[in-house]
Amino acid sequence: MSERTRTSRQRLFARGLALALSAGVALASLGLAAGAFAAAPTLSDEQFKDAQFIYFDRCSGCHGTLRKGATGPAINDEEMLKQKLSKLEETIFEGTDAGMPGWGRTGDLTQDQAKLMSKFLQLPAPIPPEMGLKEMKASWKVKVPVAERPKKQQHDYDIDNMFGVILRDAGKGAFIDGDSKELVSIVDTGYAVHIFRASATGRYFYTIGRDGKVTMTDLYAKKPAVVAEARVCLDARSVDVSKYKGPKGDFIDKYALVGCYWPPQMVVLDGQTLEPLKVISTRSSTYDTNEYHPEPRVATIVASHHDPEWVVAIKETGMVWLVDYSDLDNLSMTQIATERFLHDGGWDATKRYLLIAANMRDQIAVVDTKEKKFVTKFETGVKPHPGRGANWDDPKYGPVSATTHLGEGLIVVYGSDPAGHPEHAWKVLREEETGGPGLFLKTHPNSNHVWTDATLAKDEGDNQQICVFKKDDFDAGANCWQATDRGKIVHFEYNKAGDEVWTAVWDKDGEIIVYDDKTLEVKKRIKGDWLVSPTGKWNVYNTVHDVY
């Protein structure tokens, strides 16, 4: 083994740095400190692989594949070597006051696994491979060719009122008839699916797994089944479709876009077959310091209704990219500087403004997708997490939007009508307590209610609460109740009519609770051994039309 072999990355970096310095440029501290690994622990290949999977499953979402930090702090090996293994193990098991879950306390990791992870974090982060079209196509399967699919729906359900439900830990998705509450079909999906999205006609439902596997289900089929699938990332969170039809072309049900966490890129797919068509790298510079980031992840994708465009939030760089899909070979986009660590967001009521959380900056950023520019950003509370958000007419302030928060039990309401109510636009107008730190809120134009969960509340019971606000009497505060005695309450979705609200009991032995939105009475509890860890759910009509 030669000297070079042993020098490893540190030496390569140091030598690169030496060239730069000898050429007279003052460069920031780069690369790996010499001897940083002197105290590093040793893991067998099998242990390393186990730890790598646990990291992917539990840690990378917040800390990043390369451990450079995002929603959670940077936890690279140099930083971790400054801490004792026992302290690291404790943090992993018990969590932190800053919001990190205690993975031991939640029952997700054993003490031995926490110990394993403490060692893993003191070793350099392995760099996963890239994925290009060739690798993606190797995984691509069309299970039912377009020509063999039915010309019209083969059942009597109202597709517009069907619901897709994530069965997270089962790696499956369920399709439920919104009228009868009947289970229509269960399909295989990727690992720990994050979201569903409906195609522009509502015929197809797309799912994206944490493992980067995207599937599409044909709701026209007698028993809706997966008609195509592909794996286009090693880690992913988002998918959306092309929704534009107008002077610039007809893109209805034409494309899907998957946003990857790793590799840091987005992938355009054929909307009918999931054939991977085009890869758009997100590796780029941060919006503020203009320094290169090796892992800018696609946080959220929202499809524009007024332009052939996807609105794509790039987490680490704090940029929103408007990606025009009308000509993939001559692809135009606008890259808009907003705020760092973008997470989730959605439209205002007019579908002109994207309201997106920069949750590690406690801010909501506003992007004007018509003028294609940044509007403003403002503070709300500790780690805003709007999901896609909630829009309604406030009797005092006019059109408003709102967010819940990961870091505190707070709903914050802000003006979102710069044309009609410029004096209130993008200003915080109301703040009310919810049941606890939560993930989602939801409303519907036909409803007087705004629903909030408290999924992240630390104490059992608290996280089983639902709190509902009245639009016409918001100051009165929430009407809250405990909706289940097991699992956690997470996520709401209205039916098409806007008179029913569906929520999930997130538990191995899960449940969907359907409420009458007017009376807040339970209309139906959907149960069954197939209801394994339900989380997000999407009504076809509301998803197609971005009703929230």
Next chain:
Amino acid sequence: MSERTRTSRQRLFARGLALALSAGVALASLGLAAGAFAAAPTLSDEQFKDAQFIYFDRCSGCHGTLRKGATGPAINDEEMLKQKLSKLEETIFEGTDAGMPGWGRTGDLTQDQAKLMSKFLQLPAPIPPEMGLKEMKASWKVKVPVAERPKKQQHDYDIDNMFGVILRDAGKGAFIDGDSKELVSIVDTGYAVHIFRASATGRYFYTIGRDGKVTMTDLYAKKPAVVAEARVCLDARSVDVSKYKGPKGDFIDKYALVGCYWPPQMVVLDGQTLEPLKVISTRSSTYDTNEYHPEPRVATIVASHHDPEWVVAIKETGMVWLVDYSDLDNLSMTQIATERFLHDGGWDATKRYLLIAANMRDQIAVVDTKEKKFVTKFETGVKPHPGRGANWDDPKYGPVSATTHLGEGLIVVYGSDPAGHPEHAWKVLREEETGGPGLFLKTHPNSNHVWTDATLAKDEGDNQQICVFKKDDFDAGANCWQATDRGKIVHFEYNKAGDEVWTAVWDKDGEIIVYDDKTLEVKKRIKGDWLVSPTGKWNVYNTVHDVY
């Protein structure tokens, strides 16, 4: 030293790969073969550093910083370990028939240096550091603040007819009065400057060094001097300015854009002070296979006259990016798929079409910058190298453009008037022999001549030739003569009137030869001990207005 320390990059890659494979995706061969370094040679840090600089200076331009290949083939360590050191040393010293210079034969490298480089190539390529705004600003110097600069020119020279000349090996630039041929001033530049560009008014001249140092010289000053400089890359080739004034704003003398080879990015600078403003990464996927490329280099930048836009050729990915500079915080661009390994190019006569060489594909690609889309590509000869090109009216075919070639002594003429002569547009119309493989050709609307060099001809004498074609009798072939008995002839530039042609004797003891364009007689030989290795030269008016 722990086990992990010794595992080095191979192991990290292998582990990343294992995760990917275990997740069920067939991935292409990635990372480094196990044991690839078993036979790798050993270099001391000092030897490594010397070799690294030689690589930067002589090799990286064609083979890439990461040695993945471009104009030259991939020469990564795995490939190089398959060859004997003695064979590698011979290739480095003697060159190849495929066009690689024999660096020993040219006198640039000693036998010991060729031996050193053979070993260096069998070691993994070191990865140079990144550069963000912070590092760039550390090197940024405003030597004469804007407020202290003269309001009008302080001399009687006609700025429009001044010439900037690269003094390559001296790390300097000379400014020469085009009327009197008098040396006006010599300024310090970066290392081995590649090009000069004039600001839109012609007042400022920008230079870009191979070391990424950009300078600007104020031609209004009595003795034009560098008024600002910054180092914004570790390796660079291109710079251009903002030239647009119209309904979308006045950007005259407002910005400069530097194109980097490493880090792979472009940098927007204030046109008055060279303050680095914005970094745009070019790391992205190839146009065809859509696989991630870690080092897509900025080959050429051309400023649009009809839009606030830079046309930027990204070499390795085969993309042309139209970068709109009218709103840097909401930056829009169009990324156009063309052909791989883009190199140099320029406008057609109307300044609507970019004609750009994909020289490793023996092709010219055409981009329509008004419609913002790819038009076509077509073969010309072995490694076309148009510089910025040459445009004229052919008596038979109408408006045409032309290129010389690195790989053969050939000028190829093609139609470039799709509106007036669609039957000839983007078709090869004429082919004539030149004096040998060359770098540049040049003409002027007021001239009947097209000038070509043969700088890359292998035999001394041949590379000292000039060949001139007549537009009105192209079929007659070239009038060629040997213009010097030392050095090489390289590059042509017309004066503003278009009745004089300047060329350089590229030699330590260099010379500028000024020809009467009508008679082809020598009008003047500009000499002086300051004329060290002159190469490119730019007339202010012709550079501002893209007259070629």
